[in-house]
Amino acid sequence: MKSFRSINGSIIAPQGFLAAGLFCDVKRLGTGKGSNKGQKRDLALIVSEVPATAAGMFTTNQICAAPVKVCVEHIANGKAQAVVINSGNANACTGPRGLKDAREMTALLAEELLLKPTEVLVGSTGRIGLELPMPNIRKGIAQIVKELDDSPSAAHNAAEAIMTSDTRPKEIAVECKLGVQTVRIGGIAKGAGMIQPGMSPTGARPASLPLHATMLAYLTTDAKIPAGTLRKCLREAVANSFNCITVDGDMSTNDTVLILANGLAGNDKLSSKDLKTFQAALNHVCLELAKMIARDGEGVTRLVTVRVKGAKTQKDADAAARAVGNSALVKTSWNGGDPNWGRIIDALGYSPAKVVEEKVDIAYSAPGAKKLTSSLKKGRPTRTSFDTLCAAVAPAEFDLHINLNLGNGQATLYAADLTEEYVDFNKGDISDPASLGG
Amino acid sequence: MKSFRSINGSIIAPQGFLAAGLFCDVKRLGTGKGSNKGQKRDLALIVSEVPATAAGMFTTNQICAAPVKVCVEHIANGKAQAVVINSGNANACTGPRGLKDAREMTALLAEELLLKPTEVLVGSTGRIGLELPMPNIRKGIAQIVKELDDSPSAAHNAAEAIMTSDTRPKEIAVECKLGVQTVRIGGIAKGAGMIQPGMSPTGARPASLPLHATMLAYLTTDAKIPAGTLRKCLREAVANSFNCITVDGDMSTNDTVLILANGLAGNDKLSSKDLKTFQAALNHVCLELAKMIARDGEGVTRLVTVRVKGAKTQKDADAAARAVGNSALVKTSWNGGDPNWGRIIDALGYSPAKVVEEKVDIAYSAPGAKKLTSSLKKGRPTRTSFDTLCAAVAPAEFDLHINLNLGNGQATLYAADLTEEYVDFNKGDISDPASLGG
Numbered sequence: 001m002k003s004f005r006s007i008n009g010s011i012i013a014p015q016g017f018l019a020a021g022l023f024c025d026v027k028r029l030g031t032g033k034g035s036n037k038g039q040k041r042d043l044a045l046i047v048s049e050v051p052a053t054a055a056g057m058f059t060t061n062q063i064c065a066a067p068v069k070v071c072v073e074h075i076a077n078g079k080a081q082a083v084v085i086n087s088g089n090a091n092a093c094t095g096p097r098g099l100k101d102a103r104e105m106t107a108l109l110a111e112e113l114l115l116k117p118t119e120v121l122v123g124s125t126g127r128i129g130l131e132l133p134m135p136n137i138r139k140g141i142a143q144i145v146k147e148l149d150d151s152p153s154a155a156h157n158a159a160e161a162i163m164t165s166d167t168r169p170k171e172i173a174v175e176c177k178l179g180v181q182t183v184r185i186g187g188i189a190k191g192a193g194m195i196q197p198g199m200s201p202t203g204a205r206p207a208s209l210p211l212h213a214t215m216l217a218y219l220t221t222d223a224k225i226p227a228g229t230l231r232k233c234l235r236e237a238v239a240n241s242f243n244c245i246t247v248d249g250d251m252s253t254n255d256t257v258l259i260l261a262n263g264l265a266g267n268d269k270l271s272s273k274d275l276k277t278f279q280a281a282l283n284h285v286c287l288e289l290a291k292m293i294a295r296d297g298e299g300v301t302r303l304v305t306v307r308v309k310g311a312k313t314q315k316d317a318d319a320a321a322r323a324v325g326n327s328a329l330v331k332t333s334w335n336g337g338d339p340n341w342g343r344i345i346d347a348l349g350y351s352p353a354k355v356v357e358e359k360v361d362i363a364y365s366a367p368g369a370k371k372l373t374s375s376l377k378k379g380r381p382t383r384t385s386f387d388t389l390c391a392a393v394a395p396a397e398f399d400l401h402i403n404l405n406l407g408n409g410q411a412t413l414y415a416a417d418l419t420e421e422y423v424d425f426n427k428g429d430i431s432d433p434a435s436l437g438g
Numbered sequence: 439m440k441s442f443r444s445i446n447g448s449i450i451a452p453q454g455f456l457a458a459g460l461f462c463d464v465k466r467l468g469t470g471k472g473s474n475k476g477q478k479r480d481l482a483l484i485v486s487e488v489p490a491t492a493a494g495m496f497t498t499n500q501i502c503a504a505p506v507k508v509c510v511e512h513i514a515n516g517k518a519q520a521v522v523i524n525s526g527n528a529n530a531c532t533g534p535r536g537l538k539d540a541r542e543m544t545a546l547l548a549e550e551l552l553l554k555p556t557e558v559l560v561g562s563t564g565r566i567g568l569e570l571p572m573p574n575i576r577k578g579i580a581q582i583v584k585e586l587d588d589s590p591s592a593a594h595n596a597a598e599a600i601m602t603s604d605t606r607p608k609e610i611a612v613e614c615k616l617g618v619q620t621v622r623i624g625g626i627a628k629g630a631g632m633i634q635p636g637m638s639p640t641g642a643r644p645a646s647l648p649l650h651a652t653m654l655a656y657l658t659t660d661a662k663i664p665a666g667t668l669r670k671c672l673r674e675a676v677a678n679s680f681n682c683i684t685v686d687g688d689m690s691t692n693d694t695v696l697i698l699a700n701g702l703a704g705n706d707k708l709s710s711k712d713l714k715t716f717q718a719a720l721n722h723v724c725l726e727l728a729k730m731i732a733r734d735g736e737g738v739t740r741l742v743t744v745r746v747k748g749a750k751t752q753k754d755a756d757a758a759a760r761a762v763g764n765s766a767l768v769k770t771s772w773n774g775g776d777p778n779w780g781r782i783i784d785a786l787g788y789s790p791a792k793v794v795e796e797k798v799d800i801a802y803s804a805p806g807a808k809k810l811t812s813s814l815k816k817g818r819p820t821r822t823s824f825d826t827l828c829a830a831v832a833p834a835e836f837d838l839h840i841n842l843n844l845g846n847g848q849a850t851l852y853a854a855d856l857t858e859e860y861v862d863f864n865k866g867d868i869s870d871p872a873s874l875g876g
Contacts, residue, residue: 345691380531
């Protein structure tokens, strides 16, 4: 039985959090005159009414955006009270000017909210290599603090403001009991393209971490939890969610997951049972947001959960799942509804994972279901008919089970298909540079 | 000055080689009655009139097709006299039956030509996991030996017979002088999808080899050259040609390059100068065939030569080039004619290669030209206008120059763009299983 339940409100569901989202014209579409109505919001704000502990996970890309660098600095002491995020510009590869701009965003907000700049975190997403339009951002920040609110619509506005090529906002909240107290966790996220995150707490690459969108996720909780514990919980939740999705195999310069825990639920010191409960709830929030990102990837029509087991090692399991989930040929066959196991075993064979043809099993199921439709057994096709296999890969979501039968390594990867719409979107239109993607 | 010149005739240009190509219905389209006219040929034969030394390079995919296994065995002694190849079926993942079929193909041809089975090499390309239609293959082999011929049209028929999704045959021949004797090298190849070869002489993975189509290439020469020397020459030529192309980043189960050297040119023992001349000519043949494969990749509209220099190590240079050349986002921007350096530096940043943002230079040129159009200098965008950059990436072929400014590692990768046509082709049409790709 689940130890948590879904509630409304996303990031403002936990007590003491406020949010806002507005349009400040980050892309300089030029709206000096007339109305801004109908423009997608592009500046988001999340604020805790009281000081909070904080933890973050950041892209391990060696090319790392200015706001990520500033976040890593500001979060080092495990404390934060506000996060300001713009979409429409990644503030990446913008040199010293970019870093100055990111710092100014935190300083401006700190001034408005009577905080220290180090208590403010910052995020950006959009095209790489363009300087932020600071006059617009400054006006935006001055305005957005006036719109702070603890209503679901405020949270929804923030969720919209962080979107880039996303077709819909991504929001979730749950509550669970820690001792006698009810504790809430909320979150918003954005994704769409450049999605294969590989995040670590400092942005440094641990040897064990997969080297692989811009994805941003902001989590809030009213749990009382020390910074060190929060960091461990976030790391585990991200390892099994955001770090396990791939849309196109590209890891962004800006990937960021942040959590603020303001303690207003007033729970006692966490027992090990409480910690398990909190972790399970946080894992759920992160996994659901991660899946929303994968499902809403650019042009995506199918979400396939690649479940590898029997790998020689854990690392092999991850490598095998990523080879399959990132193979252009496998992804196009998913788009076509073609159960082409030949492309799957081909990808396994060129992956760094140890693979023995005569041992490979491949099967399908409905998401999370036990009943398998087997396509390959010990490297040989089963008698399952082509029509039956086509039916197994026809749904918008299905599980692909791969057993390498060589050991105990297991991995799960949530992978999107590759469609003509993805290519059309990302090839862009050079006659309209402002429309070009990240 | 080049020490070789182009000639006509591809594989039959060297003395003493015969070829043929015919339709034997490998895909079992069912043509029992009526005419086969207009069907693409699907069985190819190349024969030397006299015994030849031979060398091969084979896929390092752990899932390795039956004909590759048989080739590795038969070529171990450095001798061969004939090669038979079918398209339309990869004979991969076909278990003991597949191995038996591949051996039977060599035995049948050996019987017809009065050779030993071990003197015959074999190749297959097409969909994975289907058993070969041996009755059709047997009839085909009995017929094709009657059509052997040393005319350019026979070579052309063989080049057509090995095609799968290729839109055109790929043929080349050159001649060079070794001492006073004129020596010829000819070749045919096929590619189109599942193209990022990583071949070694035995199919075993050397640690240094990139872990990354079905591509097949068959080379003939009338040079007199010992098997050991031929093997070294082929390995060098493949390392700088077929192993340096990527269409979709997928490495096939069937990649094979074979060369037969029958000695009929009657050259003397090769001096070190002769060896250089031969190597240069062989390198040229392999590189031109490799580029023909990349240009004719499924849906490809642009061929980009990614030239990385200044990498910390050779391995880093290769990893950096492959991260860029296989990035879905970079490849779609090439399709759109968008000089999106942000996606390029993003891919460099998540590659395993060491990259320092403040040191990265990115520029463009016409193929092989010295005059560069700079887009990024020391990690910062140059003042080159967007229109000028668009013009640099508009041609069907251009060079992308990346200098990491960290060391002396260099690598060149020939990479195709990613198009809606690629996706459309590879998603296939499940209502017509016979049409589905490899």
